[in-house]
Amino acid sequence: MGSWHLEIFKMAVYIGFPVGLFYCFNQPYFFESWMMEKRAKIFPPTDPEVMKIFDELKRKMELKQEQEWIAAQETRKV
Structure with missing residues (x-):
């Protein structure tokens, strides 16, 4: 040891x-x-064309969501 x-x-x-x-x-x-x-x-790397398509899709979805919200508010008033 x-x-x-x-x-x-x-x-x-x-x-x-x-x-x-x-x-x-x-x-x-x-x-x-x-x-x-x-x-x-x-x-x-980001492609400008893809970003443009993405922004357009995002804008459409936001517009649709806003219209749904407005419709819900109008039905609530009645």
Whole structure:
């Protein structure tokens, strides 16, 4: 069996090795290119034509909702 010096060394290795690996391999530059690729896939650049269609659809839905609200208010008055 080893002495207390060996036990302290083993404990330092048990704690220091995973912490050291985590520090070395969890640096941002390892993930930067990977994250940029994922971000480009998930959030593609906006297309002006698509945004125009989306705004038109949003305007139509808001107008429809407003008309329904006005109709509900008129029936409530009667």
